[in-house]
Amino acid sequence: MLTVRYPKIDFSSCFPRWAPHHEFAQYFNSVSLLPCGLEPFAINVFKKVKDRLDPVRDAQLIREVDWFIAQEAQHYRQHVRFNKCFKTGHYPRIAELERRFCDELNDFLENRSIEFCLGYVEGFEAFGIVWAQLWFEELDEYKQDALPGPLGLFSWHYAEEFEHREIAFKLYMALAARGSLWRRLYYTYFYRVWITRFVMAHLTKHTYRSRQHLLEVDRAAMTDAEREASIAREDAMLWHIGALLKKGIRALYSPFYSPTRKRTPRGLNEVLSHYAG
Numbered sequence: 001m002l003t004v005r006y007p008k009i010d011f012s013s014c015f016p017r018w019a020p021h022h023e024f025a026q027y028f029n030s031v032s033l034l035p036c037g038l039e040p041f042a043i044n045v046f047k048k049v050k051d052r053l054d055p056v057r058d059a060q061l062i063r064e065v066d067w068f069i070a071q072e073a074q075h076y077r078q079h080v081r082f083n084k085c086f087k088t089g090h091y092p093r094i095a096e097l098e099r100r101f102c103d104e105l106n107d108f109l110e111n112r113s114i115e116f117c118l119g120y121v122e123g124f125e126a127f128g129i130v131w132a133q134l135w136f137e138e139l140d141e142y143k144q145d146a147l148p149g150p151l152g153l154f155s156w157h158y159a160e161e162f163e164h165r166e167i168a169f170k171l172y173m174a175l176a177a178r179g180s181l182w183r184r185l186y187y188t189y190f191y192r193v194w195i196t197r198f199v200m201a202h203l204t205k206h207t208y209r210s211r212q213h214l215l216e217v218d219r220a221a222m223t224d225a226e227r228e229a230s231i232a233r234e235d236a237m238l239w240h241i242g243a244l245l246k247k248g249i250r251a252l253y254s255p256f257y258s259p260t261r262k263r264t265p266r267g268l269n270e271v272l273s274h275y276a277g
């Protein structure tokens with residue numbers, strides 16, 4: 001069933017800290033800036049290419065594209081609400097850093113090929129599934145005693161990312177990886193792998209900049225010992241998350257990669273049911 005959920009999550013008490021592991025909270029705050037650019041970008045790309053699909057032969061895919069658009073529109077709206085918790089004068093560069101990211105995406109939309117834009121969307125959707133697996137199954141130690149609002153936001157978002165995981169891939173395959181055998185091979189494998197790596201580097205660059213700013217502001221008010229402890233906690237978390245991500249990322253580079261065959265992460269269906277009513 002193609003469901004669009006409208007969660008009512010209370011973010012009013014999330015600032016200044018929403019998790020005892022503050023570096024984890026700031027990490028996900030920087031991640032939360034991404035959907036506000038990425039998801040309008042995906043919606044615009046999909047709207048731009050939708051009429052290239054055959055209304056009869058691709059009727060099911062067209063319905064799924066509309067569903068994808070409806071879900072993504074809710075995602076970024078909820079992140080905009082949540083981001084007000086830290087997109088304040090307390091972190092003076094956050095608005096500018098977010099704008100730079102959006103400007104780059106707008107430039108892609110205006111100046112890059114349709115294949116690039118579809119591949120970019122498929123790249124971040126594929127990366128999103130890797131993150132969904134991690135979010136549900138591997139990060140309990142960081143989520144311990146965190147506020148339910150932000151946890152609910154990310155759980156709902158990653159659950160729906162997993163739910164609509166095939167659509168960007170199908171659309172990319174239908175519109176980019178078609179034509180001659182060489183073209184299909186090139187876009188199915190070589191170009192997809194290249195752009196997936198490009199997307200991950202692009203997103204990592206932007207989250208790094210935002211996270212550094214958030215933590216620099218926080219650390220300016222810390223004692224030397226607190227600052228050192230904060231840097232050590234951040235380094236340990238980055239190393240741990242990096243190691244966890246590796247296996248999922250490796251699977252994206254397989255010539256047989258398909259989002260369809262992914263195992264549903266533990267607890268994901270419960271989250272979808274929770275926000276369905």
Ligand SMILES: [Fe+2]
Binds near residue numbers: 039072075076157
């Ligand atoms: Fe999303």
Ligand SMILES: [Fe+2]
Binds near residue numbers: 125161164
């Ligand atoms: Fe998505």
